[in-house]
Amino acid sequence: MAQITFKNNPVTLPNTEVKVGDQAPEFTVLSNGLEPVTLKDTSGKVRLVSVVPSLDTGVCSDQTKRFSEEATSLGDNVEVLTISADLPFAQKRWTDINKVDAITTLSDHRDLSFGEAYGLTMQELRLLARSVFVLDENDKVTYAEYVSEGTDHPDYEKALNAVKELTK
Template sequence: MVQITFMKNPVTLPNKEVKVGDQAPDFTVLSNDLKPVSLKDTTGKIRLVSVMPSLDTGVCSDQTKRFSDEATSLGSNVDVLAISVDLPFAQKRWMDINKADTITILSDHRDLSFGEAYGVTMKELRLLARSVFVIDENDQVTYVEYVPEGTDHPNYENALNAVKELTN
């Protein structure tokens, strides 16, 4: 079971822990135009899934910008997905302000489907724990990082290298 803190306080995550080698669990989240999006919608591509509590915080915004900046260099067979529980309208506003058109930002606010399937829902806060997953074209998980302290940055280089290993 993954144990993390948020602002130095322990938080409770679901018992579900996704590990390298697992078949990626399916989920349903919402796009910025309120349409459902599932893992199956991106099958056949490599996915870098960047998960954060809220785009309205500095670390989350930086994380999303970093992966957005890197997205084009990863190739056309890679989709970068950013998932939070922010409302789709807030996500769209953030995308417009930050000119982030190289990634897909998705909302798990409705059902916490992604959060529950990947074990990243912080029960006490109803936010997603900072984490990164890389999923290959066959929906197998090849990289996982549950960031131990929710206000810290993920290891960008490790995540990007995990994607690059799949594209070579």
């Protein structure tokens, strides 16, 4: 299981870890319009799933902006999803203020369904641990990064290269 710290303090995560080669676990999150969105709803495309603790923090904001900037160059068969435990209203406000429209933000606030299924719920904080996953069109995990320190950036290039490998 991934050992994660947040501001250098250890955090407790669920006893699940998604690995390369696994079938992506099912989840239900909320769209900014409060509609449920499941893994099956996103199937059929390559997905880069960027997970952040909160869009209203510097590293999370930068991570989301970076993947948004890259999204348009990844092709029509790629969808970039950002999942956090922020309220859908806060996500919508953030995307409007930052003029981010090339990605889809999804909220795991209600049930922490995604966080529990992917082993990302920091129990002490009720936030998701920073991570990045790449899923193929058939929901197979082809890339997984659990960022060991929650205030660090993920490896953008490795994640983007994993997407590009699937879209050659």
